[in-house]
Amino acid sequence: MHDDLGILGTVNGISVTASNRLNIIFVISKTVTILAIVIGGLVRIGQGYTENLKTGFDGTTSNPLSISLAFYSGLWAYGGWASLNSVTEELKNPKR
Structure with missing residues (x-):
């Protein structure tokens, strides 16, 4: 792409x-x-x-707790990646 x-x-x-x-x-x-x-x-x-x-x-598994934990883990990982750009804008020297 x-x-x-x-x-x-x-x-x-x-x-x-x-x-x-x-x-x-x-x-x-x-x-x-x-x-x-x-x-x-x-x-x-x-x-x-x-x-x-x-x-x-x-x-x-069909355990609702395990399924919700899997969804939450995926959302947490995506949320961290999505906020990466806004965090790096605030850094003075992002390559360091």
């Missing part, structure tokens, strides 16, 4: 119209790729390859 942004930024400096067209090409190619993966998976399920679906949740 970051490569797309760099390419689009460079092309945007040269021509906004070309950048817009290139962005449309990137979006279409990503959408086609995702659709190919989904359709391929549905075809494989239709062919009977369902052994992984039968045991997909083995070893997991």
Whole structure:
């Protein structure tokens, strides 16, 4: 994804119209790729390859406390990452 942004930024400096067209090409190619993966998976399920679906949740828990702790841990990690930019703005020498 970051490569797309760099390419689009460079092309945007040269021509906004070309950048817009290139962005449309990137979006279409990503959408086609995702659709190919989904359709391929549905075809494989239709062919009977369902052994992984039968045991997909083995070893997991249905304890509400464990599930809420997992969600909270994910939110806590994301919250720390999201506030990183605002914290580094306040530092005088962030590279140190």
